[in-house]
Structure formats: C-alpha cells, structure tokens
Amino acid sequence: MSARIYQPSRNAMQSGQGKSGQWVLEFEPQAARGIDPLMGWTSSKDMDSQVRVYFDSKESAVEFAAEKGLAYQVTDPKTRKPLLRQGGYAENFASNRKTVWTH
Numbered sequence: 001m002s003a004r005i006y007q008p009s010r011n012a013m014q015s016g017q018g019k020s021g022q023w024v025l026e027f028e029p030q031a032a033r034g035i036d037p038l039m040g041w042t043s044s045k046d047m048d049s050q051v052r053v054y055f056d057s058k059e060s061a062v063e064f065a066a067e068k069g070l071a072y073q074v075t076d077p078k079t080r081k082p083l084l085r086q087g088g089y090a091e092n093f094a095s096n097r098k099t100v101w102t103h
Contacts, residue, residue, distance in 0.1 A: 001048060002028045005061045006075040023061045025053040025072070 004026050027048040036043050055061040058074065065072040085091060 001030070002071040002073065003065055004028060004073050004075065005058065005065065007058070007077040009077070021056070023055045023058050025055065025061050025065060027051055 005023060006026070007021070007023050010020055029044070029046055029049045031044055031046040033042050033044045035041070053061075053064070055064065062072065062074065087094060
C-alpha cells in the first residue's frame with residue numbers, strides 16, 4: 001500500500017489562511033472505480049481510498065507512515081508570493097493623487 005502526504009490547498013471560498021496548515025495522509029487507489037449496473041452509481045471495492053488521516057505537521061505524518069510500514073510520497077505545497085501594495089486598498093481613495101484616476 002502506498003500513501004500520499006500533502007498539504008491541501010485552500011477552498012475556493014476561503015480568503016484567509018485559517019486552518020490551512022494541516023497535512024493529510026491519503027492512500028492511493030488500488031482498484032479502478034466502476035459503475036454499479038443496478039443503480040448506475042460510481043463504486044469501488046477499495047476501502048482504503050476512503051481513509052484520510054489529518055496531522056498538524058509534515059514530520060508527524062511521515063513518522064506515522066514510517067511507523068506503520070507504509071510506502072509514502074511527500075508532496076510539498078507551492079507557496080505564493082504575497083501581493084502587497086504600498087498604499088494597499090486605501091490607495092484607491094487617496095486625496096494626494098498626482099494623476100487623474102478613472103475607470
């Protein structure tokens with residue numbers, strides 16, 4: 001069984017950084033998903049693909065995988081450069097503007 005350790009990206013509805021520091025250990029699927037002939041639902045006989053274990057740090061996730069004897073792959077997150085402007089949002093309403101501001 002192989003596992004993947006990663007830090008999930010933010011939800012599209014999130015603007016802040018809250019609760020974005022968790023790491024997830026997730027098992028790779030062992031069997032392909034199939035369509036149930038009776039109901040038409042997508043199903044799988046692989047129960048391990050439903051398991052997700054959350055950790056506070058990457059080191060604790062790696063330690064857990066090593067302790068259980070799991071083959072694992074760590075995917076580090078890509079960090080973005082913060083967008084900081086000199087005046088921030090208030091710059092849009094500055095009264096000491098040197099040029100005319102229009103839409």
